[in-house]
Amino acid sequence: MSSKVTAKNLAELYYDSAMKYGDRPAFGTRNKDKQFSTINFRDVYETGVALATGLIDLGLEPRDHVAVLSDNRKEWIIANYGILLSGAADVPRGTDVTDGDIRYILPHSDAKMVFVENEATLRKIEKNFPYLNNITHVILMDGDSTTNGKSNSNGKMQVDSKAGIPKTTKMADLIEKGKRLRELGDRTVEKRVAAIQSDDLFTIIYTSGTTGEPKGVMLTHANMISQLRNIPIDIGPKDRFLSILPVWHSFERVFQMGTIAMGASQYYTSVRNIREDLSIVKPTFMASAPRLWESLYQGIQSRIQGGSFIKRTLFNAAYGSALRVQRSLHFFKGNRLDLNGRSLAQSITLAVSSLFSIIVFFIPYLILDAIVLKKIRQATGGKLRGSVSGGGSLPFHIDEFFNTIRIPVFEGYGLTETSPGLAFRTPKRLVVGSVGQVLPETEILLKDIETGKVLYPPKKGVKGEIYVRGPQIMKGYYKRPEVTAKVLSNDGWFNTGDLGIMTFNDTLKIVGRTKETIVLLNGENIEPVPIENKLIQSPFIDHVMIVGQDQKFLGALILPSLEKFAEYGSTYEELATSRAVQEKVEQEVKNMIRTENGFKSFEKIVEVRLLPKTFDVGDELSAKLSIKRHVITAKYQSLIESIYEGKTQGSSQAPQVYARR
Numbered sequence: 001m002s003s004k005v006t007a008k009n010l011a012e013l014y015y016d017s018a019m020k021y022g023d024r025p026a027f028g029t030r031n032k033d034k035q036f037s038t039i040n041f042r043d044v045y046e047t048g049v050a051l052a053t054g055l056i057d058l059g060l061e062p063r064d065h066v067a068v069l070s071d072n073r074k075e076w077i078i079a080n081y082g083i084l085l086s087g088a089a090d091v092p093r094g095t096d097v098t099d100g101d102i103r104y105i106l107p108h109s110d111a112k113m114v115f116v117e118n119e120a121t122l123r124k125i126e127k128n129f130p131y132l133n134n135i136t137h138v139i140l141m142d143g144d145s146t147t148n149g150k151s152n153s154n155g156k157m158q159v160d161s162k163a164g165i166p167k168t169t170k171m172a173d174l175i176e177k178g179k180r181l182r183e184l185g186d187r188t189v190e191k192r193v194a195a196i197q198s199d200d201l202f203t204i205i206y207t208s209g210t211t212g213e214p215k216g217v218m219l220t221h222a223n224m225i226s227q228l229r230n231i232p233i234d235i236g237p238k239d240r241f242l243s244i245l246p247v248w249h250s251f252e253r254v255f256q257m258g259t260i261a262m263g264a265s266q267y268y269t270s271v272r273n274i275r276e277d278l279s280i281v282k283p284t285f286m287a288s289a290p291r292l293w294e295s296l297y298q299g300i301q302s303r304i305q306g307g308s309f310i311k312r313t314l315f316n317a318a319y320g321s322a323l324r325v326q327r328s329l330h331f332f333k334g335n336r337l338d339l340n341g342r343s344l345a346q347s348i349t350l351a352v353s354s355l356f357s358i359i360v361f362f363i364p365y366l367i368l369d370a371i372v373l374k375k376i377r378q379a380t381g382g383k384l385r386g387s388v389s390g391g392g393s394l395p396f397h398i399d400e401f402f403n404t405i406r407i408p409v410f411e412g413y414g415l416t417e418t419s420p421g422l423a424f425r426t427p428k429r430l431v432v433g434s435v436g437q438v439l440p441e442t443e444i445l446l447k448d449i450e451t452g453k454v455l456y457p458p459k460k461g462v463k464g465e466i467y468v469r470g471p472q473i474m475k476g477y478y479k480r481p482e483v484t485a486k487v488l489s490n491d492g493w494f495n496t497g498d499l500g501i502m503t504f505n506d507t508l509k510i511v512g513r514t515k516e517t518i519v520l521l522n523g524e525n526i527e528p529v530p531i532e533n534k535l536i537q538s539p540f541i542d543h544v545m546i547v548g549q550d551q552k553f554l555g556a557l558i559l560p561s562l563e564k565f566a567e568y569g570s571t572y573e574e575l576a577t578s579r580a581v582q583e584k585v586e587q588e589v590k591n592m593i594r595t596e597n598g599f600k601s602f603e604k605i606v607e608v609r610l611l612p613k614t615f616d617v618g619d620e621l622s623a624k625l626s627i628k629r630h631v632i633t634a635k636y637q638s639l640i641e642s643i644y645e646g647k648t649q650g651s652s653q654a655p656q657v658y659a660r661r
Contacts, residue, residue: 008196008221008225009193010084010257011085011193014048015045017045018045020263022042023040023042025038026039026044026077026259027077027267027268028265028266028267028268029073029267030267038265039074041260048078048080048081049081049082051081051171052083052192053177053181053182053189055083058136058137060112061088062195064088064112065088065109065201066088066111066112067091067111067115068090068115068248069094069115069121069125070095070115070247071246072244072268072269075141075171077256085193086192087192087195087196089203090203091106091203091206092205092247092248093105095118095120101206101214102124102125103131103132104213105214105216106132107134112134112135112137113138113139114132114138115140116138116139116140116141116168138168139168143170196221198221198225199475200220200221201219201221202221203219203253204216204218205217205250205416207525216477216480217477218475219474219475223472224253226419226441226472227421228254230441231421231439232426232439233285233388233410235262235285236263237264238284239264239284240265241259241265241283241286241287242266243255243267243269243286244270244274244288245288247268250419251523255287267283278379278381279378281381282383283380284386285387286384286387287390289390289392289523290521291521291522291523293389293402294398294521294552296402297402300379317364319404321365322373323400323404324360324361325362326403327354328353332351332354335431336350337433337505338504339501339504340461341460341461341504342504369406373405376405377407384408385408387409388410388425389409389412390413391522392521393550394411399411400432408430410436411434411436413508413510415496416474417473417487417494418496419473420472422438422439422442422472422496422508423508425507433509434509435507435508435510438508443469443470444467444468444469445464445466446458446459446462446464446465446466447467448465449464449630458500460502460503460504461501463499463511464499464500465497466496466498466499466510467493467495468496469493473494474488497513498513499511499512513549513629516629518547518549520552521550526554526603528545528554531603532546535558535593537592541560541585542559542562543611543614543615543627544557545557545627545632546605547640554602554605555608555640556608557632557636557639557640560572560575560576560610562575565581568580572613576612589605590605609636609640611636615627619631
């Protein structure tokens with residue numbers, strides 16, 4: 001990809017792609033007839049220029065910020081073009097934005113204008129407008145919606161003098177105004193694009209937060225250009241991307257920008273339509289969260305188990321032979337996960353057994369693949385060359401399953417703060433169980449979390465906290481220098497808060513987290529501290545730690561109060577085995593962590609486990625009495641695992657006690 005990206009900023013990239021790929025379809029949106037209406041590269045660029053002209057006419061200045069509250073749709077990318085071509089930066093969020101998010105993010109980001117997708121989102125803005133003193137213009141994407149007013153003959157906003165709320169203008173009207181100005185010779189956009197510096201912001205993405213103070217990650221044009229320069233996958237005009245992740249997430253935006261740079265087509269879908277759209281679009285690539293693959297895996301397993309004995313037998317034979325052959329091929333390619341280093345004897349043994357598996361199972365594999373596994377691949381449209389899973393750890397059995405049946409899943413690793421890519425798995429370096437090789441231009445070091453010893457370069461097979469440095473690292477958190485300083489050093493090293501190991505395959509494996517943020521399988525980022533702080537207010541709870549990293553839902557390890565539950569036992573171990581205590585604690589958690597108390601649906605605690613001993617300073621607690629999450633996670637691993645064993649949703653179970661080692 002690197003040889004093809006020559007633009008200095010994203011606005012230049014948009015122009016270059018319009019010139020190179022003109023009439024080719026760029027973006028598609030599904031209509032009511034289950035067909036995709038598309039807009040080509042030239043039209044999306046020219047529409048974006050017209051929108052930018054209209055925004056400038058409204059008073060948008062270089063380096064201003066514009067909020068965009070919208071989900072995946074063609075108008076989103078047009079709004080993005082318009083904002084960036086005017087020399088401004090976007091502040092994106094989905095339509096599920098809460099009142100708290102609106103009241104904090106829009107003022108904190110200094111957004112001057114706000115795009116809203118539809119009437120429902122517009123109502124949210126109107127409801128919270130008394131808190132949005134910085135917003136001068138509201139722009140509605142939906143073209144067929146009624147608005148609370150119109151722009152005047154000059155295209156300027158009128159204001160409702162009673163409510164102090166700007167009259168909403170339609171995005172389509174603003175585009176038409178821009179076209180008229182262009183026809184009259186307005187070329188302000190060209191001047192704005194020429195003035196964009198590589199260090200200018202193109203976006204501020206706010207991370208999720210329960211406290212009302214999410215952090216605004218500042219990403220520059222140079223950050224994103226570096227991603228396009230270094231992502232090692234081959235994309236071209238013949239490729240079709242299916243977009244299912246929120247289009248404003250940094251992970252999805254890399255692929256969005258990649259399709260623009262390489263002339264590929266991107267089609268917007270949703271969780272509701274994904275299975276149908278896979279067969280309609282027949283994508284060659286897609287970005288996805290682990291939850292999607294888990295859902296597809298469960299669907300496949302359900303159909304297999306519900307089939308006849310013959311079908312189950314055929315599948316087991318097909319998958320079994322494929323697994324043996326693929327594992328053997330991975331070994332000979334140097335792609336079989338190796339965390340400890342193999343001796344010569346071990347390598348010879350694996351080579352002999354791998355060769356034996358290929359000789360015995362290769363012919364059955366070819367036959368059964370054509371009869372059985374090929375039909376499963378058709379569920380993705382049959383043309384999928386690869387999918388990149390990110391936003392959370394992909395469970396190993398699901399990772400191996402799809403790669404074994406030849407639906408390639410190239411897991412990647414990164415954070416919003418790193419634009420996001422840090423490591424990436426490729427067809428040539430497909431080491432199942434790892435997140436691939438570290439990207440070019442990216443440095444990595446590991447630091448021992450107990451001793452602070454720095455491993456640079458990282459030593460293979462040794463675990464440590466991951467620090468990275470490179471052109472993709474954020475500029476910082478917007479208006480939060482003290483928070484920025486905690487994770488980003490003066491010499492450019494960023495603390496990811498993740499624990500990793502460099503494998504003997506020269507790839508990176510993520511093995512845990514030291515930071516507090518929990519990432520669920522669906523990609524939702526959750527800060528556990530506010531939830532824990534709420535629960536610790538209960539007189540029935542002495543200690544609590546929220547768990548759920550790379551899982552479907554949150555669970556909680558809770559130490560019940562000896563004083564409040566004295567009638568059920570005199571020790572924590574006795575309380576932990578009491579069904580009555582379990583039920584009372586579960587009800588207390590349910591009452592405290594609910595939407596009525598300001599928590600989001602995905603922040604609810606689905607399962608609770610009671611702890612048999614208190615947290616001690618020097619063990620589970622630091623000298624400052626903060627909990628050591630990695631210590632507690634390791635000590636109570638089996639108890640945590642019991643929360644998620646065989647669970648697809650929350651269910652009450654008999655109390656389980658961790659057996660102390």
